[in-house]
Amino acid sequence: MTHTAIDDGERVRAGSELAAFSRALYERGWMPGTAGNLSVRLPGGTALITASGRxxxxMTAEDMVVVRADTGEEAAPGPLRASAETTIHSAIYRTTDAGAVIHVHSPYATAVACRTGHRTHLNSLRIERFELLKGLGLDDPTRTEVPVFPNWPDVPRIAADVAGHLAATPHAPPALLITDHGITTWGRDLAQARNRLECLESICQLLLMAGPELPAEKERLNS
Known part of the structure; x- marks a missing residue:
């Protein structure tokens, strides 16, 4: 199978699953309007991602675009454009074994991203002791540091930051925040990525309820 030869049955099945998860996350208020994006890895080095502006x-199974998993380039011309943040998904696929990626604007994680992020430097959110950390599949389920990336106007620059960080940090948690923007999680499939998202959104809610100070540590991004 080549990069562009996608089995129609697989594409429709994956597209229907993406649409169902998209609707469910929308109903929770985590993907308002056209915000957010989801993708799944397909055979043959490709991925299926939600279209821009939908x-x-x-969403339905027809509102998806096939892209190259490692670059985010559209695998075949068509009437729809891939999400503007496709390169971030491809950075995750290129550096991890993720089978699915979810990016949403869930309110508590987004608020934490606003409070801990920096305009020009990579920061991290230190999380300790929460029982919900067990839902992330960490080597050490008692603590982690979630990276908080600068929200560069040029999305490929964010993707380059993400790829560099993940390549240099093989035991990083399956999640990241973008300053003033939102949260991205990934897993072997959409269900696992959503479960990890739910755990982190709940942790962010608890952090905001616990007090005015968040456990953030500034870290300069390695170039």
Whole structure:
């Protein structure tokens, strides 16, 4: 199978699953309007991702775009454009064994990203002791540091930061925050990526409820 030869049955199945997860996350208020994006890895070095500019509460299997998993380039011309943040998904696929990626604007994680992020430097959110950390599949389920990336206007620059960090940090948690933007999680499939998202959104809610100070540590991004 080549990069562009995708089995129609597999594409429709994956597209239907993406649409169902998109609608469910929209109904929770985590993907308002056209915000957010989801993708799944397909055979043959490709991925299927939600199209740009589509209402996430009304998506169908036809509202998806096939892209190269390692670069984010569209695998074949068509009427739809891939999400503007496709390169971030491809950075994750290129540096991890993720089978699915979810990016949303869930309120508590986004608020934490606003409070811990920096405009020009990579920061990290230190999380310790929460029982919910067990849901992330960490080597050490008692603590982790979630990276908080600068929200560069040029999305490929964010993707380059993400790829560099993940390549240099093989035991990084399956999640990241983007300053003033939102949260991205990944897993072997959409269900696992969503479960990890739910755990981190709940942790962020608890952190905000616990007090005014968040356990952030500034870290300069390695170039």
């Amino acid at each position: 209402d996430k509460g009304d």
